[in-house]
Amino acid sequence: TPITISATAGFGTEPYSYSWTSTLDAVHYDANADEFTILATAPLGEYSATVVAEDAALRSATNTLVFCVAPVYEIAIAPTNHGTVETAPSGAALAGESVSISVTPDAGFAVGSISVVDSEGQPVELSGQMFAMPASVVTVAVSFVPMYSIGIAPAENGTITTTPAFEAVEGATVTVHAVPNVGYQLESIGVRDADLNPVSVVDGTFTMPPTSVIITAQFSLLPPIAEPGALRVQNFNNWTGSVFEADGIHVR
Numbered sequence: 001t002p003i004t005i006s007a008t009a010g011f012g013t014e015p016y017s018y019s020w021t022s023t024l025d026a027v028h029y030d031a032n033a034d035e036f037t038i039l040a041t042a043p044l045g046e047y048s049a050t051v052v053a054e055d056a057a058l059r060s061a062t063n064t065l066v067f068c069v070a071p072v073y074e075i076a077i078a079p080t081n082h083g084t085v086e087t088a089p090s091g092a093a094l095a096g097e098s099v100s101i102s103v104t105p106d107a108g109f110a111v112g113s114i115s116v117v118d119s120e121g122q123p124v125e126l127s128g129q130m131f132a133m134p135a136s137v138v139t140v141a142v143s144f145v146p147m148y149s150i151g152i153a154p155a156e157n158g159t160i161t162t163t164p165a166f167e168a169v170e171g172a173t174v175t176v177h178a179v180p181n182v183g184y185q186l187e188s189i190g191v192r193d194a195d196l197n198p199v200s201v202v203d204g205t206f207t208m209p210p211t212s213v214i215i216t217a218q219f220s221l222l223p224p225i226a227e228p229g230a231l232r233v234q235n236f237n238n239w240t241g242s243v244f245e246a247d248g249i250h251v252r
Contacts, residue, residue, distance in 0.1 A: 012055030056100040082144035112145035158219040187218040
C-alpha cells in the first residue's frame, strides 16, 4: 500500500515551491509539490527523503526524514457469533507492533475466550487483550458465551443480594449476601435452576448452572435473651442465708 508523506512550509512569503530527493530509487516513489509518496513496489530497507521548500522571496529551508520500508502482516479475525471483534491497528501490523483487541458482546452474552495463533497455528502470547505482532499472519479468535439470569425471591425480615448481580455465565462462582433485619437471623439459603432442581450452596456460594436460577432465603426471630436478675432460686431445701450475686444473677 502506498504511503504519502506531506511537507508544510511556513513563516515565509507565499507561495511555496517544493523539491524532493531520496536515497530510494526514483521508480519507487512519486514527488508532487508538497507530497512524497512511497510506492508499494519499494524494496525493504531504510531510506531517507530530503525536501527543499522555497518561498516567493527565494528563501529556502531543508528537512530530511529517515524512513524504513518493512513488511506488514495480516491480522485476520475468525468468524464469530453473538458479538463483534476489532483490532487496532486493523487489518495488518508491523512485526513487533502492539496490537489491541476490542470485543463487544451482544446483549445477554459475555466474552468466553480470546486466542491468537500465527500462520503455523502456534499460539501468540496475550497480555490482557494485547499482543506483540509476530513476523507472521495471525488469526484472532473470540468466543462469546450466554449469560444466565439470577433471580431473587421476595424475602421477609431480611435482604438478599448477589455477586455478581443479576446474571452470570455458566461455571461462575456466585456469592449470596443474605442480611437479616435487626432482631432476626438467617435460617437458610436455597437456590433452584429453571427446572426447579436444587443447586448446591456451600458457605453462601454456588456454581452457576447453564440455566437461570432463583434464590430464596428464610429469616427467623432471634431467641430471647434473659435479662439480668431474672433468674432466682428461693427456699431451696428450706435453706436460708445471705444473698449471693454474680454477673447479675441473684441466689437466695
